[in-house]
Amino acid sequence: MPQRRTVTSRSQEPRQRFAEEVRRLREQGGLSLRQLADVLGWDPSTLGKLERGQTLGGPELAQALDRYYGTADFMLTLWELAVADPTQFKEQYRQYMLLEAEAVSLWHFGVSSVHGMVQTSGYARELISAGGHRGEELDLQVEARLGRGTVLAGDEPPRFRTILYEAVLRMALRDRQAWREQLEHLMVIGDQPKTTVQVLPFSAGPFGLDSTEVTFLGLSGGRTVAYTENAHRGELIEESSSVDRLQLAYDSVRDLALSPAESRKFIGQMLEEAPCDPST
Template sequence: MPQRRVVTGRSQEPRQRFAEELRLLRAERGVSLKGLAEELGWDASNFGKMESGRSLGSPEIVEALDQFYGTPGLLLALWELAVGDPSQFKEQYRRYMVLEAEATSLWHYAVSSPPGLLQTAGYAREALSVGWIEGAELEQQVEARVGRRQLLEGDDPPMFRVILSEAVLHTSLRDLRAWREQLEHLAEAADRPNITLQVLPFSAGPHGLMNTSVKFLRLPDGRTVAYTENDLRGELVEENASVELLLRRYDAMRDLALSPAESRKIILRMLEEVPCEPST
């Protein structure tokens, strides 16, 4: 079994450290990228991109590599640090995302945009570019955000409930093709057995979370934590009384939301209203 290395002895940048460890482990094992692909069943280009730092891969690939190299948990821990690195996500998400990967169930309320776990690459790219991110940094952040969708698409995904304010469906992208893809993805997600999607209509009126996007995570130890955010900051809420207050507001708001079936119909109706791009 390869000996675990002290992380601080090498690169201190999480993404580079993860790629470096992958290269070193493969060199020690004496296997080519092609051989690695044959052993694990993924395309060799995936491993090449991960070792060069161009891609982080999915948790499934990383877990398979941990098993192959005999480093249980090491690569996955480095992957989590790389995913939580501020070069890809805002610093306040860091601890939240580690907890998110462990959650047994999740509940979200989205005020004005689809939750990151349901965003397409086109949506993420336009939304992130509004913050004046561009070039390679933009593509890294898009890749990292879209990569989080793996959490809901594995063999045993957690249960995920999301309530979308109707404003989400009316805040379209400038790129109509990307907006159509986002609406189609929401409609498809609403059909999955582990996802419950509801729309809170404008007619519901004021409610206790009308200005606050919030996420709840049920953790393996039975605790529930919350994460609230706006455009400027996010806050991880772990104190029981505060979490309970947010949960009561969420439950009250859920009573005002449309049923999952009605919500999907609204998404499909919005999809029909998106004008087709003229042929060129």
């Protein structure tokens, strides 16, 4: 049997193929990175990292490329394939990440960490490195996580609510300045029109989600799915009765949480208490 020939020189690996297409379209249009960045309104360094395969960015950037080049949903499709690539992300996260990019609303309760969409670079790096990632893999994971936050920075961001248990705010990072930046970012995020940040204080007492990190994704058409996770595994829950039970528990947590205004004051107090880096 004759050997099967490769019909294209383009990469068959999804992440690399996405990077190749970002560069090919730019060069075909005779644009520099700076010129393309000016047209799209994105940072040129981000576009450079896209072309080198160092980051995937978020769906908003892929859609911006499609609009500019008139490629329908081609770049968005390549982005989705790259995100879903099992060599880049664990199986348990792949379907969730695709749904997260489509969601019209996200409601989150964090019992141990800040939601990935509102994590700063320093915070994400310490959390991911604590899970054992090092070197280039660590850099890729941090870039991918930060790319998720671009959804909230788009022209039509989803409604986003996060309720953080006080323990999340008490677990400071080793990097003092990075921890202050994360607290400051939460305050900025909480001031955005479609974003709500609340704190569940220790004084609220026992609550139904005491061992559960959960995110509810409201999808177009009115369907809601839930994603629960711990340090070892995540589970996408689509069965309506199970989602309803989790939502009832979430509602009870929200009733116990501080109001958005009280939560902002609480985070501000945490910021005042956070130690400064003596070198700054």
